[in-house]
Amino acid sequence: MTKPTGMFRTSDGTNHALTFTLVCSLFLLWGLCNGMIDVLNKHFQNSLGVSKAQSAFVQGAWYAAYFLMAIPSGWVARKFGYRGGILAGLVIVIVGSVLFVPVTKIHASEAVTFAAFLSALFVVGSGLTFLETVANPYTTVLGPVESAVSRINLAQSCNAVGWILGPILGSTFILSKTGTVNTSNASLYIPYLLVAAIVTVMVFVFSKAPVPDLHAAQETKPVTRTGQQEKALFKEWHFTLAIVSQFLYCAAQTGIFSFFINYVKDDRYMPALPLWVAAHLPDAMKYSTAHTWRMTEYGAGILLSVAFGFFTVGRFSGSLILRYAKPHIVLGIYGLANVVMMGLVYLRLGWVSVAALVMSFFFMSIMYPTHFALAIRGLGEKTKFAASCMVTAIVGGSIMPILMGWLADHYSMRVGFLMPMVCFLVVMSYGFGWRRLYANDLKPESAGVPGPLAAH
Numbered sequence: 001m002t003k004p005t006g007m008f009r010t011s012d013g014t015n016h017a018l019t020f021t022l023v024c025s026l027f028l029l030w031g032l033c034n035g036m037i038d039v040l041n042k043h044f045q046n047s048l049g050v051s052k053a054q055s056a057f058v059q060g061a062w063y064a065a066y067f068l069m070a071i072p073s074g075w076v077a078r079k080f081g082y083r084g085g086i087l088a089g090l091v092i093v094i095v096g097s098v099l100f101v102p103v104t105k106i107h108a109s110e111a112v113t114f115a116a117f118l119s120a121l122f123v124v125g126s127g128l129t130f131l132e133t134v135a136n137p138y139t140t141v142l143g144p145v146e147s148a149v150s151r152i153n154l155a156q157s158c159n160a161v162g163w164i165l166g167p168i169l170g171s172t173f174i175l176s177k178t179g180t181v182n183t184s185n186a187s188l189y190i191p192y193l194l195v196a197a198i199v200t201v202m203v204f205v206f207s208k209a210p211v212p213d214l215h216a217a218q219e220t221k222p223v224t225r226t227g228q229q230e231k232a233l234f235k236e237w238h239f240t241l242a243i244v245s246q247f248l249y250c251a252a253q254t255g256i257f258s259f260f261i262n263y264v265k266d267d268r269y270m271p272a273l274p275l276w277v278a279a280h281l282p283d284a285m286k287y288s289t290a291h292t293w294r295m296t297e298y299g300a301g302i303l304l305s306v307a308f309g310f311f312t313v314g315r316f317s318g319s320l321i322l323r324y325a326k327p328h329i330v331l332g333i334y335g336l337a338n339v340v341m342m343g344l345v346y347l348r349l350g351w352v353s354v355a356a357l358v359m360s361f362f363f364m365s366i367m368y369p370t371h372f373a374l375a376i377r378g379l380g381e382k383t384k385f386a387a388s389c390m391v392t393a394i395v396g397g398s399i400m401p402i403l404m405g406w407l408a409d410h411y412s413m414r415v416g417f418l419m420p421m422v423c424f425l426v427v428m429s430y431g432f433g434w435r436r437l438y439a440n441d442l443k444p445e446s447a448g449v450p451g452p453l454a455a456h
């Protein structure tokens with residue numbers, strides 16, 4: 001096990017703790033922005049009259065940016081280094097955030113207005129794609145290879161803190177604090193202007209800070225005879241199947257985040273607040289109807305932040321757990337736990353189902369960074385391109401929540417949660433099967449092993 005003081009020291013003796021700390025601010029930034037968009041689904045259902053499936057186009061536009069810009073951002077990182085990729089991403093985030101000012105002033109049809117908001121979100125998402133494509137692999141080279149998984153999970157813990165702050169910031173300016181829903185978009189630009197101001201400062205800091213262009217180590221593969229060739233990237237099955245599993249994880253995660261407020265605001269699933277709970281909640285989080293206490297939309301947004309608190313605890317505890325436990329086994333166990341959580345949500349068990357929905361955030365916490373670290377393990381100079389490919393898997397968050405919304409529109413919100421349940425089954429399978437896949441990939445190409453089924 002690597003000592004904490006050695007987590008950021010490379011083989012030449014250089015300590016990159018300061019650089020790692022700065023990179024963690026990027027993780028916090030995209031967590032904040034991602035958390036903000038999760039309040040928009042319910043809001044646009046109110047302000048623009050869109051269905052649940054249509055409101056999922058918020059995530060569709062957001063994660064489409066990740067899919068479309070992941071490869072270009074990887075090219076920028078290879079061409080201009082880690083610093084160039086980071087600065088490019090930050091500038092694009094500023095541009096997209098400022099676009100919200102004119103968009104909120106548009107007086108047009110609901111369809112045109114919705115499209116304009118989606119376009120601004122796409123630009124912000126494009127900037128964050130640059131940051132994510134660069135920052136995830138960068139954390140893995142800022143110290144010894146054996147502590148790469150712990151480092152990326154520690155950085156992603158800062159991302160989780162951003163997820164907590166995002167719904168609070170978005171809910172404060174967007175969601176209703178009474179029993180009457182907010183149908184106006186007039187104040188929607190305010191949180192994005194705050195983001196633009198913060199990112200402007202970050203541009204200055206990263207232009208001056210030490211951001212060395214380090215290279216990933218290539219793990220040794222056995223050499224037996226002349227004529228053996230390095231495997232093509234997509235014949236590295238631990239990597240290729242990681243993209244599939246990450247795609248479905250992102251689908252599950254985005255669906256749960258997107259429709260959390262919908263579930264909590266549905267009286268069929270969310271029980272009335274007990275009197276002792278209502279007595280301790282601020283007025284902005286509750287309202288009285290038919291002699292019962294219910295949660296406001298703002299309150300539902302704050303509860304989403306509480307769920308992200310469990311997500312954050314999961315990230316920090318996961319970073320510690322992964323220093324002792326095998327990452328792929330932890331991934332498999334957490335995947336299994338979330339299959340159970342989604343089953344409880346579907347069963348409509350009142351507070352038990354609500355608690356299971358909140359607890360699912362804890363078990364999702366380590367999935368994205370652990371997929372990432374397991375996928376790029378041992379890829380050497382192919383790491384930057386592989387990281388770009390892994391980021392494209394985020395498109396799962398663009399496509400599948402629309403299906404989840406369609407299920408909710410045509411059946412019920414609880415039926416919609418069967419979609420992430422299936423996704424977690426695949427994540428569980430990849431986690432438990434990773435060791436076999438990786439052992440097979442360490443064999444040279446000429447050994448005649450065509451794929452993961454040949455491993456024993």
